[in-house]
Amino acid sequence: GAVVSQHPSWVICKSGTSVKIECRSLDFQATTMFWYRQFPKQSLMLMATSNEGSKATYEQGVEKDKFLINHASLTLSTLTVTSAHPEDSSFYICSASAGAHEQFFGPGTRLTVL
Amino acid sequence: QKEVEQDPGPLSVPEGAIVSLNCTYSNSAFQYFMWYRQYSRKGPELLMYTYSSGNKEDGRFTAQVDKSSKYISLFIRDSQPSDSATYLCAMNNAGNMLTFGGGTRLMVKP
Numbered sequence: 199g200a201v202v203s204q205h206p207s208w209v210i211c212k213s214g215t216s217v218k219i220e221c222r223s224l225d226f227q228a229t230t231m232f233w234y235r236q237f238p239k240q241s242l243m244l245m246a247t248s249n250e251g252s253k254a255t256y257e258q259g260v261e262k263d264k265f266l267i268n269h270a271s272l273t274l275s276t277l278t279v280t281s282a283h284p285e286d287s288s289f290y291i292c293s294a295s296a297g298a299h300e301q302f303f304g305p306g307t308r309l310t311v312l
Numbered sequence: 313q314k315e316v317e318q319d320p321g322p323l324s325v326p327e328g329a330i331v332s333l334n335c336t337y338s339n340s341a342f343q344y345f346m347w348y349r350q351y352s353r354k355g356p357e358l359l360m361y362t363y364s365s366g367n368k369e370d371g372r373f374t375a376q377v378d379k380s381s382k383y384i385s386l387f388i389r390d391s392q393p394s395d396s397a398t399y400l401c402a403m404n405n406a407g408n409m410l411t412f413g414g415g416t417r418l419m420v421k422p
Contacts, residue, residue, distance in 0.1 A: 200358075202355075204355075230408055239417075240414075241400065241412050241413070241414045241415050242356070242400070242412055244409075247409065289353070291355045291356070293355075293356075295408040297408065298408065299344040299346075299361075299404055299407075299408055300344075300346060300358055300361055300408075301358075301402075301408060301410055302358060303348070303355035303356045303357070303358075304355050305354055305355045306353065306354060306355045308353065
């Protein structure tokens with residue numbers, strides 16, 4: 199149980215384009231979903247927290263107009279990186295929680311912006 | 313000072329060794345403690361979940377929490393090359409926001 203999927207697993211895009219990443223909880227309803235980014239050999243950095251049907255709460259320093267988060271249902275959240283630039287290249291990981299204390303993570307999406 | 317401190321390693325051990333991974337924390341309100349394992353280029357996988365102080369065992373893995381010392385440990389017995397990964401401790405007090413350690417990279421050599 200507690201399986202979280204992400205799509206795509208990797209994406210390469212040109213600078214200035216937008217990229218959408220999907221996060222799905224496959225076997226449970228996620229009241230809260232989290233988006234993290236991770237640079238090589240570094241720990242997870244929380245970007246934002248989203249509850250179903252509500253606006254996402256962004257961490258300090260994360261541009262909400264650049265990283266658009268939608269949590270339209272209890273099993274799906276999307277992160278759109280708008281007007282991507284090479285410095286946005288990173289490993290983006292979502293996690294989902296059913297209201298308890300644990301978070302269950304997706305496999306991650308590697309974004310490379312050329 | 314970070315809320316959760318974790319030695320980044322790398323920690324290199326021979327196959328079959330007992331591995332001890334540790335985290336210290338400063339927030340005495342933390343009550344829920346987790347260990348995640350992350351393979352390279354993959355998402356973290358929940359290994360152990362412990363509430364308050366005490367021990368919890370699952371197969372080759374044992375999690376210990378000492379709230380009086382603000383210190384948690386993960387022990388891996390009979391370590392295998394497949395255990396080579398980064399291990400992240402995480403904790404919270406209420407709700408589901410987690411505070412992570414920086415992760416310890418473990419290498420188990422055959």
